[in-house]
Amino acid sequence: IQRGLFGKGAAYSRHNAERLFRKLVLDKILDEDLYITANDQAIAYIQLGDKAAAVLNGSLQVEFCETESASNIRRQRALDTKMSLWEEMVKKCLSELTDVCKNLGKVFN
Numbered sequence: 001i002q003r004g005l006f007g008k009g010a011a012y013s014r015h016n017a018e019r020l021f022r023k024l025v026l027d028k029i030l031d032e033d034l035y036i037t038a039n040d041q042a043i044a045y046i047q048l049g050d051k052a053a054a055v056l057n058g059s060l061q062v063e064f065c066e067t068e069s070a071s072n073i074r075r076q077r078a079l080d081t082k083m084s085l086w087e088e089m090v091k092k093c094l095s096e097l098t099d100v101c102k103n104l105g106k107v108f109n
Contacts, residue, residue, distance in 0.1 A: 016066045021046075023064060029055055 009017060024030040031049040036042055054060035068076075 012066070015068075019067070020064055024062065025049070027051065027062070029060075029062065 009020070012020065021030070025032045025046075028049040029051045031047050033045045033047070034042060035045070051060055055062060
């Protein structure tokens with residue numbers, strides 16, 4: 001907050017925000033301490049890691065590629081399938097309509 005970082009990741013989806021935090025922990029930019037409480041609840045505490053200062057002073061950059069979540073990909077595939085079924089139906093109807101028009105043309109010359 002002191003460095004004006006508050007709200008910088010607001011545009012990230014939850015999926016990508018979780019991936020980013022996991023990457024920062026794996027890259028030792030953040031450290032994660034996991035505790036199990038008396039009620040058997042897992043609580044994770046995050047603190048600055050060994051490489052955090054290097055990131056904050058600009059000598060180390062974090063590269064991160066955003067991805068779509070699996071549910072978004074499945075949802076898009078379902079929409080594509082629905083659209084292709086609709087397109088098939090339109091082509092079939094158009095073909096049948098064309099045949100009817102041709103037959104009417106033959107009947108009435």
